[in-house]
Amino acid sequence: MTPLVQAEQAVLGAAFLAPGQLDRLSPWLRPEHFSRPVHTALYAAMLKLRADDHPAAKAQDAGPVPMSWMTGTVAEASKHTRGLTASYAHSLVSACPRPEHAVVYGRMVLEGAIHRSVAQHATRLHQASRADAIRGGVEDTVHHAEVLSDVLADLARRWGGEPRPVAPPASVPPPPAHPQPVDEQLLADEEFLLGCLSARPQRLDEVVGWLHPGDFADAGHQQIYRSLGALHHRGEPIDQLTVLWETQRRGALADRTLDTERVLRICDPSAFAGSAEYVGEQVVKASLVRTAAASARQVRELADDESLAPARLIGHALHALGPLVEVRRRWRTATGAEPKPPHADHQQDSTPPAARIDAALSRSRPHRTAAPPVMVPTTAAPPSARDRHHRRSPS
Template sequence: MDPLLRGEQAVLGAVLLDPPQLGYLDWLEPRDFYRPAHQAIFAAMRTLRAVGLPTLTAEGEVPLAWLTDTFTEAGKHVRGLTASYQHTLIAACPQPARAPIYGRMVLEGSIHRTVAEHATRLLSVADEGARQHTAEGTIAQADILAGVLADLARRWGTHPRPQAPPASPPAVIAPPPTPAQEDEQFLLALLVHQDGAIEGVFDWLRPGDFADPRHGQLYRCLGALHHRGEPIDPVTTLWEVQRRGLLAQGALTEEHLAFVLGSGVAGSAEWLGEQVLSGSVNRTASAAAQQIVAQTDDDRLAPGQLINQALHALGPVDDVRARWSRAVRQPTPESQPEPDHSTRVHAALTRSTAQATIRALPSLRSAMATEAAPHQGRGPATASPRNHP
């Protein structure tokens, strides 16, 4: 016996027996019914009421035209309706005056289905975004789900507010694909071997954004070095790993560190960081969607609880998407003015190590002095001022 089916039949039977009950169900929509036939019947009832039918007789009897016209109108949109189904609906209604109560049962089932539908869609979009290395679609779908939850809360008559479930289930995250691991390894290697590279991602990339927890642990070590103002290179990184006990605990092994600490790589830390953060957006949204879908399967959750717990599950998505916005809105090199020669020299000095800077100062002073003086031809270490308008 399907409780939702009985509830839908009961509310339709109540309106068939007592047409004025339809006026107490203005908050119910045809789409709230699960069965297409019930959607068509309820829509037909609203259509007939809109054109002025039916009207009760003075004796309070229901016109026969109300029954026949309802099923005739519904039959235009769905097949398989027979006159015998009228009796099934009527028999399913114990008390026509309880139509609003039966209607709330229908709305409750609709809320569970709607949340599950949009959460499943978010899960699908997040999985596709992970394959395509994009996050825009996932963020847009998460916004749609949040808007749907707010609208459902309004229809149910509650205030939408995130509420943690009694015992939050652990987030289910699929194993990271190989391309994601490679992006993370390249990013970490670049941060270790390229001086100052971590400054481009430190403000918005977090250890939890890495698909591989070992990479997140290593990034935490790099962040600690940067936070303390210490240099980042293979030696200091390995020492920080040791200080945190990651080698003794087995969290990181020499094999895990071989690529990151072994040799330098070329690339853009910002771009690689965006790829890692994009994967984090998709994984976080996927985990939230799976949790919401599991909640919709719990019939014990009242609609208000379901909505608020779903909003709570979307909380981590809001956090990672805020950092994603900061990452992608940073000015690109093309949008920045071209620096003059002295600015480039200062930037080169800033990126250099202390010893390299000390050794380079005499030659740099000489080069700058040579450039400032009029001369013909090409200088030994710098380009002609004519090439730098």
Template structure:
């Protein structure tokens, strides 16, 4: 009997000869690495429309992390297989709405560079999880998805199988999840360090209504394009800019993806020019929603200052975040179903997002000035200041006059 293929993505980091003493980190996918809530909302909306299901998305969301058929049973939804097929097709159609959380890619690459073994354990099928993980551009030692060997979460099977892939000890592993089933699975697997991701996030089922779409800002779009062309021309300045500018500061989704491409190339130490950015964009699936000509035009070389345009982008982000925070708080206050605890959490999160942008804008102002550019002219000889020549004193009695000598003790009177 042929063995079931293991849905794991192998890399050089999982070579058994190199694993000794390495620390391991297991991560959930949805709500930890990527914000996939917009995808799930759209997919569940397609299920409601096609199958005439009146169960609200918030009720479905409370059971996330469990096998899909188990969720349908808990929601008393019949014909689970047909519903699952509809949900899967709709999820693939709107997968481009998923976005990595700010800073996730940088953290993952830093952990890999420091010798950590990384694995992903998700209840999402592998054919839907793999394209999302490709956005991160990170080598995972193991990816355990729904449909593989063993039971699904909250059973410990997928976590234990991922640790087997990594040759890791559960007592020395760390797990990050955002749902109760994640932590139940980690407890049963014997993983002692369990972290709940995004502790300040809105509670499940307590999120405010979606914000209305803001009108397009042509100036903001032009500023973002000016920055991308400038930083492609002067990529050495990316090291400092990355410390305060994040992909979420861009309004245009294409510009967000191109900035991720630039930072990934810079992190790997690879050359940056319009062609390499286009190659990275193709590798990340960005060309599914744009054309190569658009990418090359956006990243065309220019003589602009990347620092200046980066701070302009932050200014736009600060204004839009202020407006969004105020609207989030207003919607939460006007929602009669919001409990006091949920209202406090929503307000804290809105103000936290605004504070984060303000701090990064302040950090951009505090950066030391860039060193001056070296001149192409040959260096001129430095002038040396010499002391003035010493002048002998002038004898007022003439050059032939000499002072009389004093008498000695042996002279006569």
């Protein structure tokens, strides 16, 4: 028998022995917080009898409890579960160490419910994201992400705190990554998008506000988009060679993330023509589903760690959902559900602004070193009349 089951038995036994404890338990402890159906039915029956003004519910903790309290609870609970007997109710009474500690036992039950509820909703989010990845949707993923966030907020308040993301300590290693298979069509869409942006750099203005390098599933595509964004930000020309040079500067060729032939093929201006904004939306949508699956796995691993206190579990889980919240915000921006962030105006032709050209040249121009000081030999000043007088004077 696990400590959680023992805690559930203890809090029910305390409510049998001292029904007045329900006044301290009912505001925050619900029947669904119990892990066993029979315990759920018994606690729900107690709350119902209390709501029906059963005489025992008004009795003081130290006073005698009428037998009708136990028999009525068992009879009401038997309507919703099978196999419940009066002998099991008596065993719950004997399982309670101290009835006055009912609130502490209830907190144990709530702690177990928090871990269990977070794990269940994280599993549902993961399943929804995997299903959306197969059918190319996003609605179920967004729905279950909202449900998980709401559950975490509700559990945080029931535990007595506020829902606040908390990063795990630096000493805690991040959970191992689980790479997911990437659809070939998605990789083709990413190459198509990069080709469109390379051929028509002015279209970067349409996507830079909500499309980030991490949205690309392929590491090489991430590096090419970073290079395009860097050139665009500096106002420098964009073509096959400048993109290739920028990827080399970023080490993508040295670490073999990319090779020259691949970069030149993707950035071939004659191979692509289409709507960069539409394809970018598809890339962000796939990134949202992929991020949801990763966040759900991380939250599930946190929920399975029984050593985490509820406040830490909720805080770490909200932190794990942070990347998903950020991608979802950008997805809403891409689809027009939220206004697009303002961006700096760039010239629409291929000529970069003169000020940026001068800035780029100033970074490349060698700086003049200061000339070393010239040591000019000094000549002795002619002796004054007074000095000549002292020289002629006897010492």
